[in-house]
Amino acid sequence: xxSRIKEFPNRFAELPASDKVGLLRTMVxxxxxxxxAEMLFMNKKxxxxxxxxxxxxxxxxxxxxxxxKDDWITSTHRGHGHVLAKGADTKRxxxxxxxxxxxxxxxxxxxxxxxxxxxxxxxxxxxxxxxxNIAVGAGMSAQxxxxxxxxxxxxxxxxxxxxTFHEALxxxxxxxxxxxFVNENNRYASTTPTGYHLSSARVADRAKGYGIxxxxxxxxxxxxxxxxxxxxxxxxxxxxxxxxxxxxxYRIKGHYVGDPEKYRTREEVQAQxxxxxxxxxxxxxxxxxKAADEATLSALRAEAEREIDEAVAFAESSPLPDPEDALDDxxxxxxxxxxxxxx
Amino acid sequence: xxTITFSDATLEAMKEEMRRDPTVFVYGEDIVRQGxxxxxxxxxxxxxxxxxxxxxxxxxxxxxxxxxxxxxGTRPVADMHFADFISVAYDELxxxxxxxxxxxxxxxxxxxxxxxxxxxxxxxxxxxxxxxxGWLMNVPGLILVAPSSPATAKGxxxxxxxxxDPVIFFEHKVLYPQKGPVPEGEYLTPLGKAEIRRPGTDVxxxxxxxxxxxxxxxxxxxxxxxxxxxxxxxxxxxPMDTATILDSVRKTHRCVVVHEGVVNGGLGAEIAARVQAExxxxxxxxxxxxxxxxxxIPFSPPLEKYVAANLSDIERAVLRVLHxxx
Numbered sequence: 329x330x331s332r333i334k335e336f337p338n339r340f341a342e343l344p345a346s347d348k349v350g351l352l353r354t355m356v357x358x359x360x361x362x363x364x365a366e367m368l369f370m371n372k373k374x375x376x377x378x379x380x381x382x383x384x385x386x387x388x389x390x391x392x393x394x395x396x397k398d399d400w401i402t403s404t405h406r407g408h409g410h411v412l413a414k415g416a417d418t419k420r421x422x423x424x425x426x427x428x429x430x431x432x433x434x435x436x437x438x439x440x441x442x443x444x445x446x447x448x449x450x451x452x453x454x455x456x457x458x459x460x461n462i463a464v465g466a467g468m469s470a471q472x473x474x475x476x477x478x479x480x481x482x483x484x485x486x487x488x489x490x491x492t493f494h495e496a497l498x499x500x501x502x503x504x505x506x507x508x509f510v511n512e513n514n515r516y517a518s519t520t521p522t523g524y525h526l527s528s529a530r531v532a533d534r535a536k537g538y539g540i541x542x543x544x545x546x547x548x549x550x551x552x553x554x555x556x557x558x559x560x561x562x563x564x565x566x567x568x569x570x571x572x573x574x575x576x577x578y579r580i581k582g583h584y585v586g587d588p589e590k591y592r593t594r595e596e597v598q599a600q601x602x603x604x605x606x607x608x609x610x611x612x613x614x615x616x617x618k619a620a621d622e623a624t625l626s627a628l629r630a631e632a633e634r635e636i637d638e639a640v641a642f643a644e645s646s647p648l649p650d651p652e653d654a655l656d657d658x659x660x661x662x663x664x665x666x667x668x669x670x671x
Numbered sequence: 672x673x674t675i676t677f678s679d680a681t682l683e684a685m686k687e688e689m690r691r692d693p694t695v696f697v698y699g700e701d702i703v704r705q706g707x708x709x710x711x712x713x714x715x716x717x718x719x720x721x722x723x724x725x726x727x728x729x730x731x732x733x734x735x736x737x738x739x740x741x742x743x744g745t746r747p748v749a750d751m752h753f754a755d756f757i758s759v760a761y762d763e764l765x766x767x768x769x770x771x772x773x774x775x776x777x778x779x780x781x782x783x784x785x786x787x788x789x790x791x792x793x794x795x796x797x798x799x800x801x802x803x804x805g806w807l808m809n810v811p812g813l814i815l816v817a818p819s820s821p822a823t824a825k826g827x828x829x830x831x832x833x834x835x836d837p838v839i840f841f842e843h844k845v846l847y848p849q850k851g852p853v854p855e856g857e858y859l860t861p862l863g864k865a866e867i868r869r870p871g872t873d874v875x876x877x878x879x880x881x882x883x884x885x886x887x888x889x890x891x892x893x894x895x896x897x898x899x900x901x902x903x904x905x906x907x908x909x910p911m912d913t914a915t916i917l918d919s920v921r922k923t924h925r926c927v928v929v930h931e932g933v934v935n936g937g938l939g940a941e942i943a944a945r946v947q948a949e950x951x952x953x954x955x956x957x958x959x960x961x962x963x964x965x966x967x968i969p970f971s972p973p974l975e976k977y978v979a980a981n982l983s984d985i986e987r988a989v990l991r992v993l994h995x996x997x
Contacts, residue, residue, distance in 0.1 A: 433774060436775070443774075444778075445778040445779045446778075455762060461767075465743070466742065472745050491731065499726065499727060660835035670811075
């Protein structure tokens with residue numbers, strides 16, 4: 329396992345027991361949602377593309393546990409975990425994946441464009457590296473309005489090679505914006521491994537160029553992610569400016585559901601599943617401290633399955649959008665007020 | 672009525688809106704230390720402190736961050752320095768800003784303005800002279816505005832800042848130092864409404880931005896030949912006030928579209944298509960277009976002059992739709 333470069337204060341220890349189990353619950357919910365989404369996609373219940381977060385649950389969970397509802401996040405095309413961990417409703421999320429009228433985006437976004445602004449989730453993004461500047465803009469808002477809100481930008485290892493990374497990080501740094509850039513380094517940019525596409529050993533190394541702090545943690549250890557995020561988010565909230573938190577993880581599933589995965593071996597994936605599953609690791613940690621047992625875990629799994637069952641039932645029973653709904657929501661005014669606008 | 676420059680008219684609009692709403696802020700390259708290339712930001716730092724900011728040369732951040740700011744409760748005005756540089760942040764504009772509200776099912780308003788100084792001036796050559804509205808006409812979700820005078824600049828900028836949707840505000844660089852009558856005090860010029868700049872009966876000339884005054888000059892010259900030209904000043908390019916264009920064409924039966932940008936694939940093509948589709952039987956001649964030739968704007972004065980549309984191009988087109996020789 330990779331070792332962390334910096335020891336962060338052990339803030340996890342301060343959490344009440346229920347919150348420690350809560351982290352496990354969030355990871356189990358994400359896993360259950362993703363496992364079901366995969367099945368539903370293969371059964372052709374979900375159209376389009378689906379990019380699964382399986383194996384990366386500890387990152388969204390550990391980071392989001394430090395955010396308030398009025399803090400913001402920007403997400404990626406692999407965004408389901410972020411949406412769930414930020415507190416979005418599973419039913420409306422599943423309905424969106426189904427392309428239903430009751431979905432968060434009324435069926436206009438789907439898996440790759442899912443958002444719940446009511447909980448500060450500013451959107452998944454179909455453009456790799458599309459979230460940086462949105463998060464920077466949210467940080468600007470907090471500064472202009474003099475609030476203590478924070479924005480967290482999730483991005484992948486592949487996205488760290490976008491030009492937007494440079495412009496966003498530089499601007500966030502010189503203005504000391506309250507933004508935490510959380511890198512989910514899952515070792516593959518689609519099919520291309522980090523060993524090939526990264527010029528630096530670590531994504532966090534790039535922080536030096538912007539005069540900000542950058543740290544690498546074991547992204548499959550929710551405790552490490554939590555501790556690092558607590559400190560860095562508090563710093564951002566206090567006006568100390570942005571940082572990069574690189575979380576080393578592994579994408580258990582293909583880039584998308586249906587990916588033939590010719591760029592890696594089965595053995596590599598199986599070893600990760602066996603030895604580095606964030607849920608198993610955290611459960612073992614809690615069990616070792618007698619903070620959870622098998623009964624806790626199976627109860628959480630049953631609870632998550634029930635939640636997903638209800639979400640699927642809601643999605644299935646929801647109506648599809650009416651075709652002409654396609655002309656709504658482009659502008660703040662309605663097409664009937666100004667037909668020219670959607671001519 | 673008092674006369675002030677176009678530049679000062681936009682400055683008044685900024686001041687009034689920033690006083691009215693503390694969530695309005697503005698940022699761009701060289702706007703604090705320099706006051707803007709055309710002085711259009713002078714005095715704002717003294718009054719508004721950090722609500723006006725210089726930014727690094729980072730166009731994707733300038734335009735991209737406007738979205739994040741707009742989604743989270745402020746009303747950013749992002750200055751693009753030169754409209755040409757919109758291309759640097761094209762993804763931010765067309766894939767993020769233009770689509771955000773729609774893609775997410777109308778969850779959030781996007782009150783942002785991108786100020787985009789455009790057009791040919793002082794042999795600025797290929798990368799500082801463009802009219803780029805054609806690039807954006809094909810993108811659903813953006814409001815495109817192009818004032819033609821100090822009065823319309825002030826009223827439209829104020830309306831744009833108050834609009835809950837993304838507005839690209841094209842300001843022709845030649846217009847900045849020009850003076851014109853501007854009413855005292857607060858007023859708004861509505862988005863989506865064209866204005867008849869000059870009434871006439873023989874030919875409708877549809878135009879916008881700096882070309883409005885070129886068309887007015889041409890109209891005066893043509894008046895001497897007994898030709899009455901009606902000038903429709905679009906002001907908002909998208910969504911376009913098609914009804915005003917059609918009403919005029921149904922009256923004059925002839926139509927010429929004039930813009931500074933290249934003719935090929937430009938706004939004129941869209942206008943001509945709408946006119947022929949909806950007023951075909953009112954037309955006594957094909958709709959003609961006047962604009963730049965299909966090359967980049969060259970540097971050397973004779974080359975630049977040759978590529979850009981000029982007065983005689985406008986006059987010739989008007990005479991042609993009247994089936995008269997120049």
